[in-house]
Amino acid sequence: MSVRTRIAPSPTGDPHVGTAYVALVNYLFAKKHGGQFLLRIEDTDRARSTPESERAILEALEWLGLSWDEGPDVGGPHGPYRQSERLPFYTRYAGELLAAGHAFKCFCTPERLEAVRVEQRQASRPPGYDGHCLTVSPAEAAALEAAGVSHVVRLKVPREGSVTIDDMLRGPIVFEWSTVDMQVLVKSDGWPTYHLANVVDDHLMGITHVMRGEEWISSAPKHALLYEYFGWPMPKLCHLPLLRNADKSKLSKRKNPTGILFYRRMGYLPEALLNFLALLAVPPIDGEEVMDLPTMVGAFGVEHISLGGPVFDTTKLDWLNGRYLREKLDDAAFEARVREWALRDGYLERILPLARSRIERLSDLGQLLAHFFSGRLDVDPEKLREGKLDNETLRRAFVIAGALFDALPEWTVPSIEASIRRVAEITGAKLRDVVRPFYVAITGSAQSVPLFDSMQILGRDLVRERLRIALERLGGATSKEQEAWKKGL
Ligand code: GLU
Numbered sequence: 001m002s003v004r005t006r007i008a009p010s011p012t013g014d015p016h017v018g019t020a021y022v023a024l025v026n027y028l029f030a031k032k033h034g035g036q037f038l039l040r041i042e043d044t045d046r047a048r049s050t051p052e053s054e055r056a057i058l059e060a061l062e063w064l065g066l067s068w069d070e071g072p073d074v075g076g077p078h079g080p081y082r083q084s085e086r087l088p089f090y091t092r093y094a095g096e097l098l099a100a101g102h103a104f105k106c107f108c109t110p111e112r113l114e115a116v117r118v119e120q121r122q123a124s125r126p127p128g129y130d131g132h133c134l135t136v137s138p139a140e141a142a143a144l145e146a147a148g149v150s151h152v153v154r155l156k157v158p159r160e161g162s163v164t165i166d167d168m169l170r171g172p173i174v175f176e177w178s179t180v181d182m183q184v185l186v187k188s189d190g191w192p193t194y195h196l197a198n199v200v201d202d203h204l205m206g207i208t209h210v211m212r213g214e215e216w217i218s219s220a221p222k223h224a225l226l227y228e229y230f231g232w233p234m235p236k237l238c239h240l241p242l243l244r245n246a247d248k249s250k251l252s253k254r255k256n257p258t259g260i261l262f263y264r265r266m267g268y269l270p271e272a273l274l275n276f277l278a279l280l281a282v283p284p285i286d287g288e289e290v291m292d293l294p295t296m297v298g299a300f301g302v303e304h305i306s307l308g309g310p311v312f313d314t315t316k317l318d319w320l321n322g323r324y325l326r327e328k329l330d331d332a333a334f335e336a337r338v339r340e341w342a343l344r345d346g347y348l349e350r351i352l353p354l355a356r357s358r359i360e361r362l363s364d365l366g367q368l369l370a371h372f373f374s375g376r377l378d379v380d381p382e383k384l385r386e387g388k389l390d391n392e393t394l395r396r397a398f399v400i401a402g403a404l405f406d407a408l409p410e411w412t413v414p415s416i417e418a419s420i421r422r423v424a425e426i427t428g429a430k431l432r433d434v435v436r437p438f439y440v441a442i443t444g445s446a447q448s449v450p451l452f453d454s455m456q457i458l459g460r461d462l463v464r465e466r467l468r469i470a471l472e473r474l475g476g477a478t479s480k481e482q483e484a485w486k487k488g489l
Helices: 017-032 051-064 087-099 110-122 138-146 194-204 214-230 260-265 270-278 293-299 314-327 331-356 362-373 391-407 413-427 431-443 451-458 460-473 479-486
Strands: 004-007 036-039 103-106 152-155 162-167 171-176 184-186 209-213 236-240
Touching: 004 017, 004 209, 017 036, 017 051, 017 209, 017 236, 017 260, 017 270, 017 293, 051 260, 051 270, 087 103, 087 152, 087 184, 087 194, 087 214, 152 214, 162 214, 162 236, 171 214, 184 194, 194 214, 209 214, 214 236, 260 270, 260 460, 270 293, 270 314, 331 362, 331 451, 362 451, 391 413, 391 431, 391 460, 391 479, 413 431, 413 451, 431 451, 431 460, 451 460
Parallel strands: 004 036, 209 236
Antiparallel strands: 103 152, 152 184, 162 171
């Protein structure tokens, strides 16, 4: 049987470098074995999934040079490859589980579930569904449904014994069934949860190896049970260690930008970023760390993946990118790359209109638009403090803005503006006085092209990074301060 792997991202935010890493490992494993690599969009969380995020994921993976054999854009024999278009499959298989008595309808109200949780917490018992609706008879269930009482479908989980999960990197892992929750499989709106949709699709799409982040290990027993109930062979599992910051903490955007497209924006070459990610799973060949995709495929093996946690070491990335820029491109290719970077996605068309009314000579453009072609800005703290806000208010304003920006579902000019207005309200400062230091942090100058447009075009990741640097220049903020300032947002 041919090896088939997949990357199954949920389109709920900016595509993450962790997703790129997992995609690369899946790609390398499939290609090493002459198999196929698929892309499936897991968008069953209807409230959080967005088409922009899906587009960005495809764009980011394509930019990296990872191509998939089947997926929502290229199609394939096992489509559709977007879960929101596969509802009939999930309904059918949930129905089968119910009919066979492997799942049950649960009519518990959120209030009851909360009361159970509180009780469990007070008794220091692990949280989880208490099995209340297991005893609801089919006749009772039908009556409740007829009366319009909403319900979810839950997985029936044995209360005794254990299950052993075999992980390609970790070997056998034993889970006691008593610690496994009776997972919701179908929500009250009829949409499946991740667990049901993921298992049904992996089976229907012929996935042979599931290679995903280690945060999913605790889901494996539930999935094993589903495969058993359906009578399907379970794919081999390989849970990959999560990327870490240099200090070994979990990679987080507060310490390191995590968006793939941030690295494009910063001017890293896709092959350098891919090479950098590959080095977390592929040993250098004869000490040579620079390698192209076919070389990575040849050298890859899961035995090289260390459980210690791969470090997303940006110093190493910088070094590698520098080598690509210096050694791997001739002058013409270098020029082409610069053009591609500077002019991508109609960049000029977006930024020029912001500058036009503010110039007298074309040569004024250089200074006015420089921040659009820069990465991190080294701002002078005195310049940040030149306006009306004191140091403390400035630090608060940057922290609050960072938190509000992170929470925005969409990164648009109106949503950015609304956030800055809220910063003014919360800090009790005038909007004009708040805007000024943001101008300095984002554009490097107190006077520039419109701020909110600049922020929108630069992207959330780079804005976050520039605000982080500005905050640092003002003395930073302790976790305690950050927590206090973000309270109630
Ligand atoms: N949709 C899940 C995610 O976003 C996929 C996990 C898996 O690969 O099973 O990470």
